[in-house]
Amino acid sequence: MMPFLFKLSCIMLLKKGLHFYLVLCLFAVYLINGLLAIPRNSVTYDEMDHWSYGKRILKLQPQKVYPYDDGTDMPIYGLNALPRAVEQLINPSLSKTDGGFSDIMHGRYVTLLICLLIGVYIYKWSKELFGKWAGVFSLFLFVFCPNLNAHAALLSSDSYTGLSGLITFYYFCKFVTHSGWKNFMFFSVAFSIALLTKYTLLHFLPVFGLLSLFILLYRRSLLKNWKQNFVRLAVFSVIVLTIINIAFLFNGCGQKLSAYNFRSSSFQALQKIPVINNIPLPLPVPYVEGFDVGYHMTELGAGHPLVGGKNYLFGKFSTEGIWYYYIAVILFKTPLPYLIIFLLLAGVCLSNRKKWSIQSSEFILLFGLFYFLIYFSFFMRVNGGIRHIIFLYPILYVLAGRIALVQWKQNYRRIATAIFIIWSLASFYFFFPNLISYTNELILDKKRAYKIMADSNLDYGQGNFSIESYLQKHKDVQLADTIAKTGNFVLGINDYVDIYGSGKYAWLKNFEPVAHINHCYLLFNVTTVAVDKNMNERD
Numbered sequence: 385m386m387p388f389l390f391k392l393s394c395i396m397l398l399k400k401g402l403h404f405y406l407v408l409c410l411f412a413v414y415l416i417n418g419l420l421a422i423p424r425n426s427v428t429y430d431e432m433d434h435w436s437y438g439k440r441i442l443k444l445q446p447q448k449v450y451p452y453d454d455g456t457d458m459p460i461y462g463l464n465a466l467p468r469a470v471e472q473l474i475n476p477s478l479s480k481t482d483g484g485f486s487d488i489m490h491g492r493y494v495t496l497l498i499c500l501l502i503g504v505y506i507y508k509w510s511k512e513l514f515g516k517w518a519g520v521f522s523l524f525l526f527v528f529c530p531n532l533n534a535h536a537a538l539l540s541s542d543s544y545t546g547l548s549g550l551i552t553f554y555y556f557c558k559f560v561t562h563s564g565w566k567n568f569m570f571f572s573v574a575f576s577i578a579l580l581t582k583y584t585l586l587h588f589l590p591v592f593g594l595l596s597l598f599i600l601l602y603r604r605s606l607l608k609n610w611k612q613n614f615v616r617l618a619v620f621s622v623i624v625l626t627i628i629n630i631a632f633l634f635n636g637c638g639q640k641l642s643a644y645n646f647r648s649s650s651f652q653a654l655q656k657i658p659v660i661n662n663i664p665l666p667l668p669v670p671y672v673e674g675f676d677v678g679y680h681m682t683e684l685g686a687g688h689p690l691v692g693g694k695n696y697l698f699g700k701f702s703t704e705g706i707w708y709y710y711i712a713v714i715l716f717k718t719p720l721p722y723l724i725i726f727l728l729l730a731g732v733c734l735s736n737r738k739k740w741s742i743q744s745s746e747f748i749l750l751f752g753l754f755y756f757l758i759y760f761s762f763f764m765r766v767n768g769g770i771r772h773i774i775f776l777y778p779i780l781y782v783l784a785g786r787i788a789l790v791q792w793k794q795n796y797r798r799i800a801t802a803i804f805i806i807w808s809l810a811s812f813y814f815f816f817p818n819l820i821s822y823t824n825e826l827i828l829d830k831k832r833a834y835k836i837m838a839d840s841n842l843d844y845g846q847g848n849f850s851i852e853s854y855l856q857k858h859k860d861v862q863l864a865d866t867i868a869k870t871g872n873f874v875l876g877i878n879d880y881v882d883i884y885g886s887g888k889y890a891w892l893k894n895f896e897p898v899a900h901i902n903h904c905y906l907l908f909n910v911t912t913v914a915v916d917k918n919m920n921e922r923d
Contacts, residue, residue: 406520407507414503414527418496421537421817426848427488428820429840431539433457435488438465438539446632446670448677451647452690455677458580459631463498464491464539491539499536499543502526502778505550510785513745518785524805525725525781528812531717531774534819541581545775548578549585553752553779556592557745560599572620576627583678584772591755595748602742625666636669644672648680686766693883695767696838701883709767710760716836717770720824721807725784732786746786749779769840820846821903831900831907834877843877843904850902861907864889873908880906 433453438461440446448454467490472478480486503526511519526532535542555571575592578585600606600613629637642661646652655661665672687694687703694701697709715723733746740747753776760773792800815822821842827833833842851874855861864873868891879889880897897906 403516403520407523410520410523410527411500411503414500414533415496417527417533417816418537419493421533421819422492422496423489424817424849425537425820425846427485428538428540428845431488432484434461434539434541435465435484435491438462438491439468439484439487441465442469444633446635446668448670448673451673451677452681455674455681456583457674458541458582460541460544460581461491461539464494466494467491488539492537495539495543496536499532499547502532502536502543502547502550505547505554506778506781509550509554509745509782513782514785514789518788521788522781522785524808525722525784526778528719528808529722529777529781530719530812530815530819530822531770532777534822535771535774537817537819540771542771542774544581545578545585546778548574548581549588549775550778550782552578552588552592553749556595557748560743560748561745568616568619569623572623573627575620576624579624579628580631583675585775586675587756587759591752595751598742628671629666629668632668632670634668637666638664639669640664644669644676646676646680648676648683650679650683651676682765687885691766692768693839693878694885696881696883697767697836699835699881703765705763705765706767707761710757710770710773713770713837713841714773716823716826717841718824719808719811720826721804721811723824725787725804726780728787728790729780729784732790733783746783749783753779769844771840771844815903818846818850818902818904820844823903830903831897833900833903834881834906838877838881838883847876847902847904851905854901854905864892864908867891868910870910870912873910874901874905875908876905 433450434457436450437454437457440449441459441462442465446459448457465487468487471490503523506526507519507523510522532543532546552571552574555567555574559567559571575588578588597606606613640662642655644651644655646655681688681691684691685703686692686705687701694703695706695709696702697706697712718726733750756773756776811824812819820840821833823830823833823836823842827836851863854874855863858872861872861874864875864879866888873892875889875892878884880892882889882893892908892910895908895910898909899907901907
């Protein structure tokens with residue numbers, strides 16, 4: 385019986401065809417890349433805080449114990465704490481002495497597996513819109529996207545936002561196209577989950593609110609079907625509030641606005657309004673407190689000790705938002721072949737704009753894309769790196785599937801496809817497994833990438849393993865000291881550009897790096913004459 389079933393399975397697999405195996409292969413490559421990258425990147429700056437909160441969530445303790453460390457953390461991190469919980473159940477006496485580092489590494493595998501769904505939905509949606517080969521093309525963009533893959537291998541919510549954002553848009557478009565309570569319920573649940581990944585996605589409220597208004601006006605059903613619209617809004621609100629409360633274990637749900645100890649001036653101003661300050665909020669206390677802390681950190685601005693380093697771009701610092709910051713990091717951190725595809729996509733979209741409907745998936749996705757680009761460009765005071773906007777990439781990859789519909793001469797298509805694939809793979813694996821530091825070929829001299837950007841765009845703390853290995857192999861090199869001396873030194877990019885303003889390594893500022901180590905550390909060769917000259921200049 386077993387040999388027969390095996391032969392039957394083989395025959396069925398053989399009948400699947402090239403398309404099936406390409407898709408299967410791409411998903412396999414995504415997983416293999418992630419499995420290889422996870423143990424080779426050290427724990428980043430924020431992962432310990434995320435892990436700590438996730439652990440407390442599993443212990444049914446959703447309170448924000450450390451306001452600024454826990455502030456914007458979400459219950460989603462409880463998923464990343466599951467491997468440790470399973471270990472503890474298997475071995476109740478288990479006690480670790482590594483400070484949680486091994487648990488963070490294990491938690492990264494959860495992110496990797498969950499974010500596989502980004503590829504599933506990108507492929508599924510692109511295939512539905514533009515055909516099966518468009519789906520394969522969009523999936524390829526995801527599998528070899530350095531930015532999404534960099535954060536899918538971390539204990540972080542940045543890739544979760546890409547997944548939850550994409551699924552929310554998917555089911556909203558399904559509901560707009562096919563209507564029905566099933567699609568509406570899926571959208572409502574997806575929307576709720578999105579609000580539990582990052583506070584940034586609270587902007588889904590105006591995004592989908594405006595889209596819904598536009599579509600209802602377009603259909604002339606805003607007032608005509610007001611009862612149905614009201615019922616849907618009520619059901620949507622109940623689902624969202626219920627899921628958020630469940631995630632935070634209904635902790636403090638119903639507390640009055642006046643009872644909060646807000647930090648942000650905006651929330652404090654709300655408390656002074658007599659009409660609303662005694663209204664019980666239908667949200668859990670930790671969720672509201674986290675939103676308040678996040679808003680307060682935005683008010684404090686970049687460079688404040690409670691927030692982090694100053695905004696840094698093109699060698700200059702700012703405590704205010706740099707309006708072209710995210711445009712610049714997209715330009716330098718998106719693979720050049722992808723940028724070419726996006727330019728082609730823009731041309732295709734403009735040439736087909738007359739065929740668009742306000743109800744089309746293309747319009748809805750582009751509306752969301754431009755909303756967030758405008759918001760992050762002009763209304764964000766803290767520019768925290770491309771990781772804060774990587775949730776926009778899945779949207780772009782779905783839309784990019786339209787390129788597959790463009791009619792090219794067969795020979796041109798084959799040549800262009802071959803060049804695109806080879807270039808994309810070479811660019812991706814040149815940085816792998818340190819994809820956090822990825823920059824495209826617009827920065828040819830990688831040791832000078834710090835002149836363009838820093839922070840989590842290049843140095844997120846992921847390079848500790850590589851620098852330890854380098855120092856073991858090169859005994860004549862040492863970590864840079866705060867005191868000027870001669871020799872060969874390595875220093876992290878963030879410390880060299882001094883985004884935190886400590887001035888500890890100011891003596892090295894007049895020295896240019898001679899090389900980089902793993903794209904996030906810089907190597908310096910300091911001579912006696914150079915040190916003396918540098919010190920004299922400072923005196």
